[in-house]
Amino acid sequence: MNPMSPMRSVVIKLGGAFFSDKNKPGVVHHGKLSRFCSDLAHVMENDARSAGVSVLLVSGGGSIGHHAASRYKVTEGALGCDLRNVYRMSRAMFEMKSDLCERFAGLGVAAFPLQEAALLSVNSQGTLDLDIAQLGLILSLGMMPVMSGGFVFSQSTGVAALNGDRLVMQLGLERDLGVERALFLSGEDGLLDGDLNPVPVLYPDQESFAMQLVRDFPRAGLDVTGGMRTKLESCFALARAGVETRIFSGNTCVRETLASSLFGQTDIGTLFHPEKSKQYECLQP
Numbered sequence: 001m002n003p004m005s006p007m008r009s010v011v012i013k014l015g016g017a018f019f020s021d022k023n024k025p026g027v028v029h030h031g032k033l034s035r036f037c038s039d040l041a042h043v044m045e046n047d048a049r050s051a052g053v054s055v056l057l058v059s060g061g062g063s064i065g066h067h068a069a070s071r072y073k074v075t076e077g078a079l080g081c082d083l084r085n086v087y088r089m090s091r092a093m094f095e096m097k098s099d100l101c102e103r104f105a106g107l108g109v110a111a112f113p114l115q116e117a118a119l120l121s122v123n124s125q126g127t128l129d130l131d132i133a134q135l136g137l138i139l140s141l142g143m144m145p146v147m148s149g150g151f152v153f154s155q156s157t158g159v160a161a162l163n164g165d166r167l168v169m170q171l172g173l174e175r176d177l178g179v180e181r182a183l184f185l186s187g188e189d190g191l192l193d194g195d196l197n198p199v200p201v202l203y204p205d206q207e208s209f210a211m212q213l214v215r216d217f218p219r220a221g222l223d224v225t226g227g228m229r230t231k232l233e234s235c236f237a238l239a240r241a242g243v244e245t246r247i248f249s250g251n252t253c254v255r256e257t258l259a260s261s262l263f264g265q266t267d268i269g270t271l272f273h274p275e276k277s278k279q280y281e282c283l284q285p
Contacts, residue, residue, distance in 0.1 A: 016062025017187030018250035041107035078158025169234035185250035190270030
């Protein structure tokens, strides 16, 4: 990466609850995926490119990853995991990312799928060791890396099931990637209150309040990696680091909404606002 030309990027998390039915193994809503890919391709060509903004895409496991992780007992570590067959989980996740890249290729976008176990691992402290140089090279070529959660290796447990939200968090914390905004496209309209309305704005010191809402009003299908709790932890960590983060429904994400969200010019969903004392540069088209 050229130090004279700092990278500016946005991470988009494609939530599994948006494009699949987490309660039914293998059920994917292909129509939603096609619409999302078409809208993102349009935004990248007409908005992001002219602003010099790169996009990193992270897909959730949805009905593919979470059921595979449960079937092969990945969360039990190397001692309990079905090590002979866990490659099937990795293969299924890579095929899902390859399908996304094929859709983007047909829309004129150069996207490349990355296998999660080859891209990163979990260190002994429980944080992610990520190949930032590889991602920087891909972005410098004008390509969009397509990543996901899934099966990874861990120095402490041998193997682990990686939540895609944790990957988004790590990407946002890597200064060399220049992440200025993170967007979580969910199956929900944001973090919902007791009346099922999205909480409009949350600040870093409101994490306990947000976690209480999740405990009081749980709403999720099968999720072996923490569900909304992990998403909130990631959002608050990003906000504390100065990265504006938003959760909103992928069902309302037409290209106009996606474009405005990319540049922070919308009020949909739940915004996780950086600390008021934190100085950060907003993306502007």
